[in-house]
Amino acid sequence: MSVSEYAVGDGPYGVAVAGGEVWTTLVHTGRVMTVSGRQFDLDAPESRPSVIVDGPDDAVWFTRNGDGRVGRIGYDGAVSAVEIAGAPYGLCVGPDGALWCTLMSADALGRVTADGEVSTYPIGISGAFPAMITSYDGELWFTLNQGNAIGRMTLGGSVTTYPLPTEGAGPVGICAGAAGVWFVEILADRVGRISADGKIEEFPLPAGSKPHAVAAAADGGCWVTLWAGGALVRLDAQGNVIAEYALGEGSEPHGLAVDGDSVWVALEKGSLAHIQP
Template identity: 80%
Template sequence: MSVSKYAVGEGPYGVAVAGGEVWTTLVQAGRVATASGRTFDLDAAQSRPSVIVDGPDDAVWFTRNGDDRIGRIGYDGVVSAVELAGAPYGLCVGPDDALWCTLMSADAIGRVTVDGEVSTYPIGTAGAFPAMITSYGGELWFTLNQGNAIGRMNLDGEVTTYPLPTESAGPVGISAGPDAVWFVEILTDRAGRITADGKVEEFPLPAGSKPHAVAATDDGGCWITLWAAGSLVQLDAEGNVIEQVAFGDGSEPHGLALDQAAVWVALENGSLVQVEG
């Protein structure tokens, strides 16, 4: 595996491949940057831009966890934002081409259209701390970090909850694959997979690694960042670790995204990393 690093600024966190660029949120600096060297100031140092995705409208969208907004940067460089209270964090494009996000402090899921229309839907579990979110099978799936469960919501806001078999697992990252949804358990060093009928399987990861984000692959496997271990691992469709890439102590890998030829990882110590195999 070959590894290339691109210095992008303070605190890279989320990653998206969009519009011919690789984008990252700089959570500590209140900015968004690209691997090619473009930087976008959000005029709010404490905005804490976090998860970023390619939108349906020639733009990237991202959560601003520090000031209750969903940000947007067009491929043309125009920056804007929509207010959405509740500490937005996880973000995905839903089956309806709207932006769906978790609202950590509100125990709710938010929806923002590309025209700026905002709706919120309660998840029905107090103190569950919804984290990451993904779209799968025409619905929204999300991790409940303090609820120790995976949530599922249809477009009408109806929620189903699937408790995890391991107690105090701390699920965070989640990503839809071709036939199941992958997630990671940061407190118990496991990856998990849940099918549409609610069947959950768990797979061990290196002890003390604290998995954070996951990106599913077309072959049924996934890539996972190991925050505490400073590395990236690849799992096959059976949950076996088949590849590990080390970035070094203190690198703090968080978000990741896939393109056709590489895996891109945000290292909070200041770099975007391109991994090609």
């Protein structure tokens, strides 16, 4: 196993592998960077670029949580943004090929097409604080951080919610897996998985580790960043922790992206870590 680090600046948060590059958002300075050294200043220091994904149109897309926009940077370097109110945060490419995001302060999901058409869909729960979002089984799945539940929305806007077995779990990260949807409970130090029929399983992590983001592994398991634990852990398909990679005290790992057999992790201390088992 090897861990390499690449300095990228203040506050790396989200990370994506796209267009032959590794991209990261710098949440504290309003910039996006690549490991190869390309820098994109959004001319909005308070924009708080957060979650970033590979889009459907030869571009990366990312939420701008601080100024109500979803940003886009083409592989060719062209920078643009679409306005969408409600503090966009989580982001994914939906089953319809559009970008879907959570609107934390609006208790809604937003939909942005590649040509900039915007629509919003209320989740019907006040103060639920929708966080991360993923696409699975033809629908959108998202964590309700303050609602202590997993939400599910059809492309037509119909919502189902699934309360978590553990009270006050604070779900945040979420991703589609091989046999369901993985998610993490930052306040309960657990990883969860919910099946298409709504069955929820929970798996323990080290006490006080505060899991933040999750990404599916090819074998049905997942990778999880431990924000307070300064580490990355690997779970198998049964929810057992089978490996742990220390990232250093004060590293504060946030977003992650799987790249073949390796993983990239955004460390808020100012770098991207590349873990190659």
